[in-house]
Amino acid sequence: MREGDEVLVERARNGDAVAYDALVRRYMRAAYAVALSVVLEPADAEDVMQDAFIAALERLDSCQPDRFAAWLMRIVRNRAISLQRRRRVRKSEPLDWAAAVSGPGDPGLDLDRSALRERLIAAMAPLPDRQREVLLLHDLEGWRHREIGEVLGMKEGTVRYTLFQARRAVRERLGYEESRRETTDDG
Amino acid sequence: MMDDPLDLTPLDPFVDPLRWEALADAIRLRAAPELARRAEAGDVLGIIGYWARPMLAAAMVIVAVSLTALMMIRPQQSWGGVVEALQLDEPLATWLGNSGPLTTDDVLIAIEQRTASR
Numbered sequence: 001m002r003e004g005d006e007v008l009v010e011r012a013r014n015g016d017a018v019a020y021d022a023l024v025r026r027y028m029r030a031a032y033a034v035a036l037s038v039v040l041e042p043a044d045a046e047d048v049m050q051d052a053f054i055a056a057l058e059r060l061d062s063c064q065p066d067r068f069a070a071w072l073m074r075i076v077r078n079r080a081i082s083l084q085r086r087r088r089v090r091k092s093e094p095l096d097w098a099a100a101v102s103g104p105g106d107p108g109l110d111l112d113r114s115a116l117r118e119r120l121i122a123a124m125a126p127l128p129d130r131q132r133e134v135l136l137l138h139d140l141e142g143w144r145h146r147e148i149g150e151v152l153g154m155k156e157g158t159v160r161y162t163l164f165q166a167r168r169a170v171r172e173r174l175g176y177e178e179s180r181r182e183t184t185d186d187g
Numbered sequence: 188m189m190d191d192p193l194d195l196t197p198l199d200p201f202v203d204p205l206r207w208e209a210l211a212d213a214i215r216l217r218a219a220p221e222l223a224r225r226a227e228a229g230d231v232l233g234i235i236g237y238w239a240r241p242m243l244a245a246a247m248v249i250v251a252v253s254l255t256a257l258m259m260i261r262p263q264q265s266w267g268g269v270v271e272a273l274q275l276d277e278p279l280a281t282w283l284g285n286s287g288p289l290t291t292d293d294v295l296i297a298i299e300q301r302t303a304s305r
Binding site: 012013014015016017020021024025028029032036042046049050053054057058113114116117120121135136138139140164167170171 | 223
C-alpha cells in the first residue's frame with residue numbers, strides 16, 4: 001500500500017533513507033516541472049530539483065508533514081527564481097539542450113525532439129510563471145486540477161481557467177511559428 | 188480542440204528510465220550524510236526516550252520505599268533532639284518550638300539572658 005506523505009516525512013526526519021527515497025521518487029517529476037516553469041532550461045531545472053530535495057531534507061523539521069508537497073514546491077520555486085536571477089546577472093551562454101535532455105534512440109529522432117523542445121520552450125516563455133507551472137504540472141506530469149490547486153494554493157476552477165489560457169497561448173504561438181516558417185520556406 | 192492537453196513529452200527528461208534512476212541516485216548520494224546524521228540523532232533520542240520513563244518510575248519507587256522505611260525506623264523526631272544536635276541556646280530553641288513570630292521582648296530577654304550567662 002502507498003504510504004502517505006505524513007508517514008514518509010516522519011520516517012525521513014529520523015534518517016530513514018527508504019522513506020526519503022520514496023518521497024524523492026514521488027515528487028521528482030513535479031519538482032522538475034515547477035523548476036522548468038521558472039528557469040526554462042532542462043539542465044538547470046534538474047539541478048534545481050536536486051538542490052531543492054537536499055535543502056528540503058535539511059529543513060525537514062520545519063515542514064508540516066501533511067503539506068509536504070506544497071512546501072517542497074515552494075522550495076523548488078524559490079531556488080529556481082534565485083538561480084534565474086543569478087543567471088541573469090551572469091548572462092551565461094545558453095546550455096546545450098540536446099545534451100541536457102537527450103533521450104535514448106537514434107540521433108535523427110533526438111534532433112527532432114530537440115527542435116520540438118526548443119519550439120515548446122519558446123512558445124511557453126512569454127507566459128506568466130503561474131500559467132507555465134500549471135501547464136507543466138498538468139500536461140507534462142499528469143497531475144489533476146485538484147492536486148495542482150492544493151499544491152499551488154489555487155481554487156480548482158482557477159486552475160482550469162489558468163490551464164486553458166496557457167494552452168491557448170502556447171497553441172497560438174506554435175501556430176504562429178508554423179505559419180511564419182511556411183511563409184519563409186515559400187519565399 | 189483548444190482545451191486538449193498539449194504534447195509536452197519532448198520536455199520530459201524521464202522518458203529515459205536510466206536518466207530517471209541516475210537523478211534519483213544522485214539525490215540519494217547527496218542526501219546520505221544528512222540522513223546518517225538524522226539517524227544517529229534519532230538513535231540517541233530514542234535511547235533516552237526508551238529509558239527515561241522506566242528510570243523515572245524506578246526513582247519514584249525508591250523514594251517511596253525509602254520514606255516509608257525512614258518513617259518506620261524513626262517514628263517521631265522531637266524538637267529536643269534537634270536542639271541538642273544543633274547545640275542551640277534556650278531562647279532560640281523555645282522560639283523554634285513555638286511557630287509564632289518574634290516580639291521585641293523576646294529579643295531583649297534573649298540578649299539579657301545571654302549577657303547574664305557569660
